[in-house]
Amino acid sequence: MTPKIELRGVKKRFGSKVVLDGVDLVIEPKTSLVIIGGSGTGKSVALKCILGILRPDEGTILVDGEDITHIGGAARDKVMRKFGMLFQGAALFDSLQVWENVAFGLIQGRGMKKKQARDIAVAKLAQVGLSADVAELYPVELSGGMQKRVGLARAIAADPDIIFFDEPTTGLDPIMADVINDLIVSTVRDVGATALSITHDMTSARKISDRIAMLYGGRIIWTGPTAEIDHSGNPYVDQFIHGRADGPIKMAVKA
Amino acid sequence: MNPFAAIGRAVLTVLAHIGRLTQFAGRSIAAVFSPPVYGGLIGRQLMSIGYYSLPVVGLTALCIGAVLALQIYLGGNRYGAEAIVPQIVVLGITRELGPVIAGLMVAGRVGAAIAAEIGTMKVTEQIDALTTLATNPIKYLVVPRLVAAVIAMPVLTAIADIIGVYGGYLVATLNLGFTGSIYLKNTVDFATRQDIVSGLIKAAVFGFIVALMGCYNGFYSKGGAQGVGNATTNAVVSSSILILAADFVLTAILFHTS
Ligand SMILES: Nc1ncnc2c1ncn2[C@@H]1O[C@H](COP(=O)(O)OP(=O)(O)OP(=O)(O)O)[C@@H](O)[C@H]1O
Numbered sequence: 001m002t003p004k005i006e007l008r009g010v011k012k013r014f015g016s017k018v019v020l021d022g023v024d025l026v027i028e029p030k031t032s033l034v035i036i037g038g039s040g041t042g043k044s045v046a047l048k049c050i051l052g053i054l055r056p057d058e059g060t061i062l063v064d065g066e067d068i069t070h071i072g073g074a075a076r077d078k079v080m081r082k083f084g085m086l087f088q089g090a091a092l093f094d095s096l097q098v099w100e101n102v103a104f105g106l107i108q109g110r111g112m113k114k115k116q117a118r119d120i121a122v123a124k125l126a127q128v129g130l131s132a133d134v135a136e137l138y139p140v141e142l143s144g145g146m147q148k149r150v151g152l153a154r155a156i157a158a159d160p161d162i163i164f165f166d167e168p169t170t171g172l173d174p175i176m177a178d179v180i181n182d183l184i185v186s187t188v189r190d191v192g193a194t195a196l197s198i199t200h201d202m203t204s205a206r207k208i209s210d211r212i213a214m215l216y217g218g219r220i221i222w223t224g225p226t227a228e229i230d231h232s233g234n235p236y237v238d239q240f241i242h243g244r245a246d247g248p249i250k251m252a253v254k255a
Numbered sequence: 256m257n258p259f260a261a262i263g264r265a266v267l268t269v270l271a272h273i274g275r276l277t278q279f280a281g282r283s284i285a286a287v288f289s290p291p292v293y294g295g296l297i298g299r300q301l302m303s304i305g306y307y308s309l310p311v312v313g314l315t316a317l318c319i320g321a322v323l324a325l326q327i328y329l330g331g332n333r334y335g336a337e338a339i340v341p342q343i344v345v346l347g348i349t350r351e352l353g354p355v356i357a358g359l360m361v362a363g364r365v366g367a368a369i370a371a372e373i374g375t376m377k378v379t380e381q382i383d384a385l386t387t388l389a390t391n392p393i394k395y396l397v398v399p400r401l402v403a404a405v406i407a408m409p410v411l412t413a414i415a416d417i418i419g420v421y422g423g424y425l426v427a428t429l430n431l432g433f434t435g436s437i438y439l440k441n442t443v444d445f446a447t448r449q450d451i452v453s454g455l456i457k458a459a460v461f462g463f464i465v466a467l468m469g470c471y472n473g474f475y476s477k478g479g480a481q482g483v484g485n486a487t488t489n490a491v492v493s494s495s496i497l498i499l500a501a502d503f504v505l506t507a508i509l510f511h512t513s
């Protein structure tokens with residue numbers, strides 16, 4: 001079977017700073033993969049490279065077997081219709097009301113009627129635990145966690161084939177975090193989407209993923225089924241999932 | 256520090272900017288002529304670029320027209336040519352001051368607002384979010400502003416022309432002893448279609464410049480609040496300079512003087 005997404009030797013640097021140094025990654029259809037890794041290792045950059053927001057310096061990105069590394073314009077828009085993305089900072093349109101944000105991809109991207117798009121938006125908001133009266137508010141009137149959930153509703157609004165979640169549970173209370181975990185699991189299990197998530201929250205990672213990949217030093221240093229994460233035999237992975245300050249990963253802090 | 260290296264680097268930076276701007280302008284113009292067209296967004300921009308600029312453009316046009324009449328009177332007075340006031344006022348306003356004043360005012364008001372809005376969207380990843388929602392940011396953000404500015408500026412300028420001439424008329428009739436009906440007759444008889452049309456063509460070009468520089472600087476802003484601040488300043492400064500440069504070039508072209 002063709003992988004849903006495949007990265008081959010993707011490299012990205014900013015100036016002299018190398019962030020991705022040859023990332024290889026395969027995501028099978030209808031599975032959920034979580035990328036873990038320290039802060040600033042380039043997890044968000046990797047997602048943005050796949051989405052074409054950042055252009056990789058080297059390497060190839062395939063979606064459904066199609067090389068999308070260098071496509072643009074209408075071809076890019078067409079591929080983008082397969083995707084939904086939750087940004088780490090929510091990235092809501094602050095000039096639009098909450099429901100318009102959620103319905104944006106339906107109205108602008110797919111040309112749906114406003115009335116129908118609004119109903120879907122309200123239903124999606126309910127799925128992330130937001131009531132219908134929130135729909136009329138503007139993003140600045142929401143708390144951080146509420147904004148995140150609106151971003152989530154926007155990402156799943158058009159029932160995309162592939163969904164990226166950049167830290168979906170950061171900034172949420174533990175109960176709401178679990179609601180969101182369930183939502184991600186059900187979008188993959190029931191809707192049949194392919195999910196790629198980034199998280200630091202190991203409870204969430206274990207719950208939502210079929211496979212886990214660890215990014216370190218610009219490469220994927222370990223990848224395997226979620227059940228094997230505790231027996232990876234990789235000292236970097238062990239240190240990360242147990243959150244130990246001592247180990248092969250050195251944090252650049254002065255004592 | 257090698258001075259040649261420094262000069263070379265500066266030249267390369269400028270060339271890189273020009274190249275990027277040219278590319279951006281090309282992509283934007285191409286996007287104007289390809290579907291989808293966001294009519295509602297163009298309407299909204301017409302309001303904020305055109306309608307809300309009316310007070311500031313009207314007020315400056317009134318003042319400029321008034322002061323122009325006064326200056327021409329005082330200058331003409333030196334050799335008994337003060338009767339030329341209505342002719343010179345209408346010529347100066349329609350050909351030059353109407354479009355240039357409107358252009359500079361809109362650059363300050365609208366160019367800055369466009370750069371700040373798009374710049375903020377850029378640094379908060381809203382523009383990235385647009386692409387992930389299968390919406391081309393150039394079409395969604397740039398095209399409506401470009402189209403609205405190119406439509407609104409000639410209209411604003413036409414209004415500025417009328418108000419400017421009226422400013423001159425007020426001063427001439429109230430302070431300088433002109434008879435109203437004669438002033439107006441001289442104005443209408445003297446002004447040619449070319450005077451007015453050339454000014455409106457200029458205005459359309461200035462509108463394009465203001466919207467393009469606002470969008471361009473917003474799109475390429477980086478680094479948080481300070482970056483957005485720089486983008487805003489650059490948008491106003493660069494569009495003002497380009498307006499004045501374009502004014503010269505357009506005058507030379509439109510009136511075949513070389
Ligand atoms: N647009 C950019 N320009 C310059 N450097 C950037 C840019 N985007 C990211 N970087 C750099 O790339 C590195 C990786 O950033 P990224 O946002 O991918 O980290 P991350 O792994 O998502 O971290 P976190 O878990 O904290 O979100 C960082 O060191 C950052 O400074």
Ligand SMILES: [Mg+2]
Nearest residue numbers: 043044088166
């Ligand atoms: Mg990140």
